Structure formats: structure tokens, C-alpha cells
Amino acid sequence: AGDGGGDQQHGSTTTVTHFLLVPMMAQGHIIPMTDLARLLAEHGAQVSLVTTPVNAARMAGFVAAIEEASLPVQLLKLPFPAAEYGLPDGCENMDMVQSKDLFKNFIEACGALREPLAAWLRQQRPPPSCVISDVMHWWTGDIARELGIPRLTFNGFCTFASLARYIMYRDNILEKATDEEEVITFPGFPTPLELPKAKCPGSLCVPGLEQIRDKIYEEEMRSDGKVMNSFQELETLYIESMERMIGKKVWTVGPMCLCHKDRNTMAARGNKASMDEAQCLQWLDSKKPGSVIFVSFGSLVSTEPQQLVELGMGLEASKRPFIWVIKAGNKSPEVEEWLAEGFEECVIDRGMIIRGWAPQMLILWHQAIGGFMTHCGWNSTIEGICAGVPMVTWPHFAEQFLNEKLVVDLLKTGVEVGVKGVTQWASEQKDVMVTRNAVLTAVSTLMNDGEAAEEMRMRAKDFGMKARRALEEGGSSYNNIRLLIQEMGHKQNASS
């Protein structure tokens, strides 16, 4: 990748393969889709990426980078009907949805993009060659069928978690289990997998969303395949199993974050950083290689003040350098007071606190980083894998507990902090779920000089190298991207 070309035929008889990408309006879904847009365009395809005004404004860095590289990617901005669906004005991204009760409204408002998108598509001559849309936008299935365009789904998960989720829905496992402690098994899963019900992905179990969940599942089964932000060598067994079970092609074209080759485009990922990136890198430069633990819980997790304080105390007790990202939404007078009353002073030489959006990729890629305490969102997890750093796993919700299993039990590149159940919305949190001692133990286990920790580091480095190889010329994901572009291009030419 990166040559701006690829082996696409641009002759007069063949049209350039054109992908329409429709991400879920959440940073954990938009970011990989912008990376995918870049990858596809670098391999010679044309890309249209659906967004809304508020999200488009956040993408200014992405747009500038795309323009600088002269890549054929255009944003298709559709108005988002927040107010019509009882959402605050401008609430166009999942990270702006403040409560569980509004989740359904948000999903329904996303569904209202259907008509404007269909109208745009009907005007395109020729129409795009392929739609890659988030599973949550199940309604894109109808539009794609109407226009005879293949639809591939994207869910932002790894294949390991996608397969477990598929089996769960197919067999209606969660409804059958009555007790939260009940251990769930996954019939047909290629390796032994057990998880208590309390840790199973269930964000769509919010009341009122059952119908939408069924639609998502139904449309996924009618789609023409899946696109995964993963790579063959990471989860071969699960990819093969998934293809066999659903009878569709699983296109592993990642890790998508590796489309970034330089600091500027890495820094432009997602939102604008809330601090000076150069200063952050300078701070990291002053630390020993592999000595710093990076703590960040993605774009959606909200943490109760007592839990934040407890986490901070654990980091302090570890005596190791750290960068700790406290999301803007988690700012509270209680935490600010605690930070100001001595914590920041106490860790002044070895702790950096970022309040707001951190340039995560830039930080993870720095040689001073030796560990990543993560909520196991798939993007963060695969970014950690690419960076070759071992992880402390602290899952909160959705499929994050499955990603923890993958990292800790299968890849063996991480240690659990010891979370017992889901905490998605602040209102569900029961005081302190993870104690400072648990934080201290996990960080020490990960970052010490012992043999077990060293082995974890070696394994993490090895996966990092494999990840890079997958996207290099001739690598598995590199080849898949080219095949995908060719196949969708051929389909279009055959039907026109």
C-alpha cells in the first residue's frame, strides 16, 4: 500500500471500483472506517464515506490528510435529525448520548439517514460498486438490494468476538440463561470458551431494542460477506470457522490503523487531541524504553469518580511512569479536587494526565511505552497488538470481555485486572469495582523484569511484527484488499 496505485485497471472500459462506507456514528466505528477508506483509496479504489455535520467537523484532520495525499475519498454529509428523535441538538455521535434511555432514540435517528442516503444513491451513475456498512445500519441492506449493489457488513469487532456473538444470537443463549453467574458455553466455537452471563455482550439488550437486534442479525445473514479489522495470522481458526458457519466470505483487511505511516496522519485520527502532541512525545522521550504504562478506556466508557480515584491510587502505588487519559466526560469536581489536592504533585515526575482526547496511536507507538491498560475496545486492542505492547485488560461492556479472553488466554499477551461484570452507563456502576491493589498487582505483573513478563513482551512484539507483515506487499491483508477491489469491480462490470 501507499503507492496510490495498485493493479486496478483504469482503462476506458472499466470503471474504478467505488466503495460506499457507512459507519456507525461512534468514534470506535468511524475511526476504523476512515482508516479503511484510506487503505482502499491507496490501493486504487474510489471511496465515499457517509457522515453527518458534527462528525464531519471532527474529521477535519482526516480530510486534510486525504487531500494532501490526493486520495479519491469524498465525504457524503447527511443531516442528522437529532431533535426529531428527542436528542439534544447536535447529538450526532454515540459519545454524546448521555443515558441508556436515549440509546434507542440515537439508533432510530441513525435509521432516519436511510431516505437521504437512498436518494443520493439513486442519482449515482454508475452506482457505487459495493456498500460496506456497519451492522447497526441494517437498513442499508434494503437500499443495496434495490440498486443491485453488494453489501458487506462491518461491526468493528475481531472475528473471535464476532463468532461468539453470532453463536449467542443464533442459539438465543442469553435469554435462556437466567442467572448472571451462569456460565455460558458457545456450541461450535473452535476452542473452549466459557463466560459468565454477566460478561456477555449485551448492549442491544436495552429494552426496546430487541426488534432492531433481530433486524441486524437478519440483514447480516443476507449480506454478501463481512469486512474485519483483523488479519489472518492473528485468528485463522476463528476466521475459517466463521466463514463455514455463515457461508460467507470474511475479508480480513487490517489492522486498519496501520494505514498510517507518519506522525501527522496518526495524530489526525479521531478527534483533535486535547493537548500538545509534541509536548507529550517530548515527555515520553525523557523516559526509558518500555518503562511507561499507558492507561486509556476509549471513547465511550464513563467511570465513577471513586473508581477513578482508586485507579489513580493504584498507579501511584505502582511507582511506574504512566500516561493516564481521563475522558472529558469523566471530569467531576470530586476528581478535580482530588487531583489538585496532591495527586498531581505527588506523581509530577512520572505521571502525565491527559484530560480529554489523547493521540493514542502516537503514544502507543512510542518506544517508552511498555504496557497498555485498556478497556479492550477492539480498536484499542488491535492498536496495542500492532504496537507490540502487552496489556492490562479492564473490559467494561459490549464484546470487550471476549477481547480480554483473546488477549489473555489465546494470545497470552496480557493480564486481567479482574473485572467481574458489565459497567456501561455511569448509573449502573456500583462504587469501586476494581481496587487500587488490583491495579497495582496487574501493573506489576505486566511491567516487572521476571521471566513470565518478559515472555509476554516477546509474544506481543512478535504479534506486532506479524500485524505489520499482513499489510506489507504480499501480506494476507494486503492481498485481501486487492482481491476485494478486483472482485467488487468485476461484479459491477458484469452487471452493467
Ligand code: UDP
Ligand atoms: N481514541 C483516541 N484517543 C482517546 C480515546 C480514544 O485516539 O483519547 C481512539 C482509539 O485509538 C481507538 C478509538 O478511539 O481507535 C476507540 O475505539 P475502541 O474500539 O478502542 O473503543 P470505544 O471507544 O469504541 O469503546
